[in-house]
Amino acid sequence: MLARVTTRFLRDESGATAIEYGLIAAMIAVVLITTMMLMGDSLYNLFDRGVGRAALTLDSATP
Incomplete structure (x- = not known):
């Protein structure tokens, strides 16, 4: 009985794809997460520079 249940359990592959x-x-x-932690300062500076340039562009476009 126990051997049959164990064998059936080991052969059962349902749910394997989800796992x-x-x-x-x-x-x-x-x-x-690791990449962002290692490149955190570089990413921050990149986005900060982009926001700064966008703000300058918007300020210069305002009459």
Whole structure:
């Protein structure tokens, strides 16, 4: 009885795809978070510079 239940449990693959997609999503999240942590200052400066330029453009366009 126990051997049959164990064998059936080990052969059951339902839900494996969902688990695989979850693991892939978790790995992508870890890579993105790590990249943003390592490049945090550079990204901040890049966006800050872009906002500054947009503000200057808007200020110069105002009559």
